Amino acid sequence: TKGDVSGGFGGLYPFGDSYLVAGTDGVGTKLKLAFLLDKHDTIGVDLVAMSVNDIITVGALPMFFLDYFATSKLDVDMAESVIAGIVDGCRQSSCTLLGGETAEMPGFYAEGEYDLSGFAVGSVKQDALVDGKRAVAGDVVVGLRSSGVHSNGYSLARRVVESSDRFDYGDALPGDDQGRSVGEALLCPTRIYVPAARAALGKYDIKAMAHITGGGFYENFPRCLPDGLGARFDASLWSKPAIFSFLQDNGRIADAEMFRTFNMGVGYMMVVDGAVARQMESDGYFGEHDAVVVGEIVATDAKGEARVEVEFSTQ
């Protein structure tokens, strides 16, 4: 996303005593995987997820979503599958599919291919804006587990699989607790964090939130914090989905590169006081929303990506 005015993940527009918050995104080259596996019914979930997970970071709840679907020659069955995923994503986000555009553009896309973009609008009362300003060193970072690679890092992920002598998309993913193929695990739809955010906002004092997308931990997390603060993550605190070890091992990718590209099992983060984290845990929030403490806020003079330190797991 470019042009953000909030310093965060969505654009803010003042309206009465609220901010309207808008975000737009596509699903990038994860689409190639949908084409390859000829499975189109979940990529719409990814599309909705990418936008709504951005706008909730400022404390907004999504109101409505619109999609743009472009292809050279409309394949009605395929389009209906895609739309079914979008409808599912909107349902998971408690938001209305308010409209959309299906564009038939002869000669623009290869046969059987298409592109998608999505656009979500939410709102937050101005006095409830989550802007990171009250974060302090010592605060705790509560991570929400991801469903896998989500919708970023697919150029790298595809390169790993396609250059592998040992694995193809149809092969069983080693160590996967759901017994999926590599392709199935890669195409697993992005988790939508709206229910978890909805359950936390208003009930707990959430100081900052981050959606971990392209750029992984290093690029995304600092955007939710004021200057002078950074974060130290301890990667031994949570287990990683099997797809990440698979990609790291087969691509011989360094730890830092993994955390710079992927969400590494934690797709969304909330910054709270330590006492609040303990309260969330004892209330059962962690179990219900698949949350785990992943790190802490630290004081730092560093800038940009250097504000984030990850202690890599030795497992």
Added chain:
Amino acid sequence: TKGDVSGGFGGLYPFGDSYLVAGTDGVGTKLKLAFLLDKHDTIGVDLVAMSVNDIITVGALPMFFLDYFATSKLDVDMAESVIAGIVDGCRQSSCTLLGGETAEMPGFYAEGEYDLSGFAVGSVKQDALVDGKRAVAGDVVVGLRSSGVHSNGYSLARRVVESSDRFDYGDALPGDDQGRSVGEALLCPTRIYVPAARAALGKYDIKAMAHITGGGFYENFPRCLPDGLGARFDASLWSKPAIFSFLQDNGRIADAEMFRTFNMGVGYMMVVDGAVARQMESDGYFGEHDAVVVGEIVATDAKGEARVEVEFSTQ
């Protein structure tokens, strides 16, 4: 656009005493012309126009816009040209460019090509919604002149030029009052009707409005009227930009087909009482905003496209 809930041109979402109104669109195959002429600085105006001209039809004024720009490999100069056009379109629409996404998707687009989609959000007080309900037979249709083909009908337009033995895009457009080539006239950016709508709303009792896009007069205009009403247009009431005669003559296209595909010189329409139309004219609104009476509302039992009758000009 699909999924509209208003029966009109934009999706409505109730918010306080207002409706938020959202629209999304691309620019279709007009992009091919931008590629062909290697001119990218106005297609962004088209992008903004397509969405904002939709949302103003219910009386909403645009608040913000977001764009999605997708290409295989980012060409920074080209992208900057495109964005400059988007910025210009937002300025013409008095709306904020709140965000956007630039997606680099290797292998999706041919070299030098890209796709664009845009999203606009506006608002209207619920009691000021323009919904066509008060339109009656005898009302007048005030048309706002278009700047040319706008952003629809380019598959047909390109076919006409590319199958012509006599004309290519670089040739002078016969009869053009601005001395442009065929390609220049075709690439002329879509007129943004926000200033004209802004000047009319609140000041005059506007009963219904229509943005004439794909489907021309027949498909678009009935969407702004309740059942039982239609419109009779008299094509001799306004002059057509030279590009339309060029397309009709060289493509040997029937009148009805022209009015079913193109805006024919009138890209936006307002339904008002006859006395209001006379007041607008005597106030100088017609001169200032390039408006002209183009037809009248009639009672009809017909459905769909049959609700619209065009008396073709014999000129």
